[in-house]
Structure formats: structure tokens, C-alpha cells
Amino acid sequence: MEGKTVLVTGSTGGIGKETARQLAALGAHVVLVGRDKNRAAAAVADLRHTSGNDNVTAITADLSRLRDVRRLAQEASDRASGLDVLINNAGATRSRRELTEDGIETAFAVNVAAPFCLTHWLMPALAASGQARVINITGGVPRGRIDLNNLQGEKSYVGLSFYNQTKLAQMAMSYRFDQELAATPVTLNVAYPGHAYTSMNRNLTVGTYPPLARPIVPLLRLAMPVVYGHRALLRATRSSVYLASSPEVREASGTYFNSKAKPTPWPDAVLDGTTRNTIWQLCETQRDRATAA
Numbered sequence: 001m002e003g004k005t006v007l008v009t010g011s012t013g014g015i016g017k018e019t020a021r022q023l024a025a026l027g028a029h030v031v032l033v034g035r036d037k038n039r040a041a042a043a044v045a046d047l048r049h050t051s052g053n054d055n056v057t058a059i060t061a062d063l064s065r066l067r068d069v070r071r072l073a074q075e076a077s078d079r080a081s082g083l084d085v086l087i088n089n090a091g092a093t094r095s096r097r098e099l100t101e102d103g104i105e106t107a108f109a110v111n112v113a114a115p116f117c118l119t120h121w122l123m124p125a126l127a128a129s130g131q132a133r134v135i136n137i138t139g140g141v142p143r144g145r146i147d148l149n150n151l152q153g154e155k156s157y158v159g160l161s162f163y164n165q166t167k168l169a170q171m172a173m174s175y176r177f178d179q180e181l182a183a184t185p186v187t188l189n190v191a192y193p194g195h196a197y198t199s200m201n202r203n204l205t206v207g208t209y210p211p212l213a214r215p216i217v218p219l220l221r222l223a224m225p226v227v228y229g230h231r232a233l234l235r236a237t238r239s240s241v242y243l244a245s246s247p248e249v250r251e252a253s254g255t256y257f258n259s260k261a262k263p264t265p266w267p268d269a270v271l272d273g274t275t276r277n278t279i280w281q282l283c284e285t286q287r288d289r290a291t292a293a
């Protein structure tokens, strides 16, 4: 990865930080993204020290705000002549429905609108690198349906179920984005990391779980740090590091990779053209509103 520039969102902690550490250890110039300046500075110092690579920098941005996403794209484009790898890793869950300043449901904003807009706004920098890779990190249970009448949680909202739907929607957006990239030197794939005990699941309130799962939440809180501790965190970087760095997947695009970095069938919900078009149009509307603001 010497000479390559990689941007990883949500990389001041959790899976994104471990992914960034490994890519820095492979010699890449790594740009970290998180919301908080102090956490970003601490992550830069940690990664420089543990990877032996001083070429680690950070940009702070809150990906739930599209004006921040736009500024992030601008700053990242200004810093390097081209961007070789973009890993849209940051994700969000909410216990109750909240709208962002853009009027978008917050989990949808971070999990779908932000990767859509960031990839779009970084496209000149990605194309300038000659051969760039975009990797979108999915999550939840990659099954089930997408309710097109509840894309913003307007009808019903259970935090983890809605998170699941946003990740399916992110996959549908990614599938379509790849088709749009056919004539460009940019590839786009989706990676499923597998479970790891991070701030995302550590901070889940009982009310975020579906009602039937709530009685076992105390047990989950005891088991998760043991079952999904540091080794699971390292395993969760496997598919994204492979997709970012391996020559084997230089040409791969429009593919969904499981936590073992193996190509795997897309969930049924993603294969429905109407679903993909509806989500794509919603993302375009959100991007165009943010561009005009």
C-alpha cells in the first residue's frame, strides 16, 4: 500500500480504527475520520506509534450532517492529488427516531446518505487515482425486507430493526452505485465485518432491541465482551483490508463479501429493482438538497 491514500470513516475507534491500523502498517497514507478532535488526535498518535507509519492524519466531521460530509470530501480532495481507497465504515443506531438538521432520520443519514454523498463528492479524487476502490461496510442481519413506506422510520421505529433496514438500504444503494461506475476506473464492493464488541453495541439501550429480545439483554451484555472481544475486532477487519489491499480483487466490483472475505449472494431485498431505484432517488434528492443549501 506504499504510495496509496486511504480514507476510512469512523476510524477513531472500533472496527474502523483497527482497519486503519492495518492499512497504515501496510504503508498507506491513512486519513482517519471521527467527530471529535481529541479522539482523532489520540487515534493518530496511537496508529503512528503502533504501525510505525507517520503518514496517518485525521479530519473531523459528523457524518450525520451532510454539510460536514461535503466539507470532509473537500478537505480530503485538497490534501492529496488522488484517493485510492475509500472505506465507508462509520455506522449508527438510535434507540428512537431522531431527524438530523437535513431532515433525515439519523441512522439512515449515517448509514446510507453519508456514504452515498461522500462517494459522490469524492468521485473526482477517486477517478484521479487511476484505479480506486470504494468499500461500503454493511451490518445487522443481512436478511429481511425493506419497507419502502418506512425508509425514514415514519410508520414504525424499533432501533435495531430499523438499523437492519438501513444497512439493507445501504447495500441496495451500493449495488446501484456500482452500476453507475461501469465506465470509470473506480470499483465498489460491500463488506460484512462480523460482530465485534465496540462502542456501537456497548452503548445500545434495552429499548433499542426488538421487544422479544429485551429480556435477554442483560445476558448479552455479559456475553458480548467475552465472545466478541479483541480477537473478534481483528477478524472484523478481514474483508475490508482484503478488499482495500489485495491485487486479487483489483478488478472486483459490485460484489458482496462476507466476514471471511468471500463473495456471497446479495440479500433478496437488494435484488429488487424497484427497491434499488426508490432508495437511489431518495439519496439523490438528499444530496441535491445538501448541494443547494
Ligand SMILES: NC(=O)c1ccc[n+]([C@@H]2O[C@H](COP(=O)([O-])OP(=O)(O)OC[C@H]3O[C@@H](n4cnc5c(N)ncnc54)[C@H](OP(=O)(O)O)[C@@H]3O)[C@@H](O)[C@H]2O)c1
Pocket: 009, 010, 011, 012, 013, 014, 015, 016, 033, 034, 035, 036, 039, 040, 061, 062, 063, 064, 089, 090, 091, 092, 110, 137, 138, 139, 140, 193, 194, 195, 196, 197, 198, 199, 200, 201
Ligand atoms: N460492531 C459490530 O458488531 C458490527 C457488526 C456488523 C457490522 N458493523 C458495522 O461496522 C461498522 C463499524 O462498527 P463499529 O462497531 O466499529 O462502530 P462504532 O464502535 O460505533 O465506531 C466508532 C467509530 O465511528 C465514529 N462515528 C460514529 N458516529 C459517527 C458520525 N456520526 N460521524 C463520524 N464518525 C462517527 C466514531 O467516532 P467518534 O466517536 O470519535 O466521533 C468512531 O471512530 C459500522 O458500519 C457497523 O454498522 C459492526
